[in-house]
Amino acid sequence: MTKNILYALISSILLWLAWPPTPYTSPILLFGFLPLLIAIENIFQSNWKNKGRKVFGIAGLCFLTWNTACIYWIWNASPEGSIVAYILGALLMSVAFYLYYKAKTVTKSYVADFLLIGFWIGYEYLHQTWDLNFPWMTLGNGFANVPQLIQWYEYTGVYGGTLWILVSNILLFNIWKAYRSKVHIIKLIFSFTIWIIVPVVYSIYVYNNYEEQKNPSHIIVVQPNVDPYQKYLGSPLQQLDNLIQLSRDSAKFNTEFIIWPETAIPEYLDENKIRDTRIFYTIQQFLSNYPNATLITGAETVRIYQDEATPSAKFDKNSNMYWDSFNTALAIENSGKVQFHHKSKLVPGVEKMPFSSALSFMKPVFAKFGGTTGGYGYQDHPTVLYAKSGIGVAAAICYESIWGNWIAEYIKKEAQFIAIVTNDGWWGNTSGKDQHLDYARLRAIENRRWVARSANTGISAFINQRGDIVQKTEWWNPAVISQEINLNSDLTFYTKHADIIVFPFLAIGIFGLFLVITKSRKTAKE
Structure with a gap:
């Protein structure tokens, strides 16, 4: 033996x-x-x-x-x-x-x-x-x-x-x-x-x-390098100013997308009142210098309901309302338009209570402990985010990028490239961040789409349609990279018949x- x-x-x-x-x-x-x-x-x-x-x-x-x-x-x-x-x-x-x-x-x-x-x-x-x-x-x-x-x-x-x-x-x-x-x-x-x-x-x-079809689009990817364990140090406006300053280093008049990482905006935003916030106003001022640009950024958002509208909704006794919190990818234009994609592939136990339907009877128990009863809210299907020019982007949030069939759903909905917004600093300087980057190369090959990857403290990168890493940043360094990528509207066999x-x-x-x-x-x- x-x-x-x-x-x-x-x-x-x-x-x-x-x-x-x-x-x-x-x-x-x-x-x-x-x-x-x-x-x-x-x-x-x-x-x-x-x-x-x-x-x-x-x-x-x-x-x-x-x-x-x-x-x-x-x-x-x-x-x-x-x-x-x-x-x-x-x-x-x-x-x-x-x-x-x-x-x-x-x-x-x-x-x-x-x-x-x-x-x-x-x-x-x-x-x-x-x-x-x-x-x-x-x-x-x-x-x-x-x-x-x-x-x-x-x-x-x-x-x-x-x-x-x-x-x-x-x-x-x-x-x-x-x-x-x-x-x-x-x-x-x-x-x-x-x-x-x-x-x-x-x-x-x-x-x-x-050979890629020639259909260029200028993209900016920002890596602010905020320690995820200390991301609330300093005011949200100070962190926002840092993101804007980094973006200005490489943004051009013809830039079409500026991509910031997961939860780049360290303040809960009410989705119904987002246009009334100082953060939104500051972003609008920044984007006014780049009339063709759309900002894709991670944020934590809140949505309030009159009744229990979703399985993950939580009840607030003070307001007598239900609410959901989301790990969100926002698309913000300088026209004032805002689009939302809520992270759906949630980390079990950390972002979502496993088997929440079967264990729904335990919600009152969790409520007494003062904890969440389901973590983040989520949506059942991915949302493609669009620029004013009509370019569609698959804005995958962190964990979502390791599901080939999930990314293929975006592409079938006319996404012409993939943006991954993530925060890999939770794992430290380990092989986790490198594996996560490498897995993004698989999504590029499966769908023949460029990948623009914005990682807060991980590795940000551009990956072409063959799966080659064309540019990447160093670990634990604030950085900004830019790239003329080729958009693609053709669908691969995998995209059409995933898995x-x-x-x-x-x-x-x-x-x-x-x-x-x-x-x-x-x-x-x-």
Whole structure:
């Protein structure tokens, strides 16, 4: 058993070495699961008792080690939340491999291999869609810093990368088994070679020949570098003045968008009275010098209702009103027009109470404690923000940018580029900020859109339609960068059919689960 534990740890190290932001190591993912698969096969072929528990144990060791090594930085922002993230992700991954082992006991080996793909993609889709969502470790994200190899993501998105990795590892595993059994393995080697080479050759060809349509727009991205743990030091107007001064350094008469980061305006704004505030008046004065410009900025806003209009609404006894607070992206023109997008992919536990509908009976308990009963409000669909010229922008707020299908919704609504407003300083100078930047490159490829990324204390950047980082700032430095980007109105296959590749494998995973349960029960009765 010691040897199998060692194999599991080798897999965890290989997967960690392959994960962003380490450059050029991502292809390790194509064989990183092989030692773990060998360990599971060794247990399967043994005469030991409690083999299922042993499989779950070594899988858990592998995935807990890998998860913790890759997302250790969550601890800086939330020690309690980080422990949940480490354990929950590892638990779901381990369940997928445990079900794979159980499938090996009730069906043929090649069928179990096929079911493993369904189990794993099922786990990834669950972790993207349920209330405890955290799709950070979706396997396809692992190629984020090698865009030369994944130009085909414009058809498949990151789940195509997951499929590529799983099939590659399974083919290698079967080559290993055939070699040990002294079975003819030429066909398996040929299949593996084709499986690897064809996507790579196609991607390199597309990467080297891709040409953007010429449709320029001048964009400013500002990085104010306000410590997120001290963001309320100084008055909001002082911080606003700092943002304006930085913006003036690069703004031109023809500038069409000025982008400030998440919660750049450190004052709650009543959405119904925003035009009456000193902050709005100051922004209007600034924008008067740039008649074509629209400001995209993060802010925290409040909306007041006569009744409980949303599931997240909270009741204020003093005013006898309901209200929501939002993490918001604002679009402000010098015409006085204001547009709102409310962050919808909220961080579980921090910004949103998981399973709030099922736990709604606990609202009075939370109210007695003086805390929130649901965190931020949210909206069900993204809102495209528009400039006066009609240019549409997908203004994704922080966490939202790691959902490919969510960004694709913006693009289908005529967004011509992607603006990511974020604040990565919560994690400190760790690999978290670099991973978050790299994941933005995936959104550029999937939708063939430029990305303008404004990070308060992280890394701000411009990313072109091939996924190349054209410009970026340094960590923990106030900065402003500008770029002529090319707008795009064409829709990729992925944009039009986001994550369609998932659903056949979900069906396979569900079928596999049904097969395991029914055959295991039948065996137990016998």
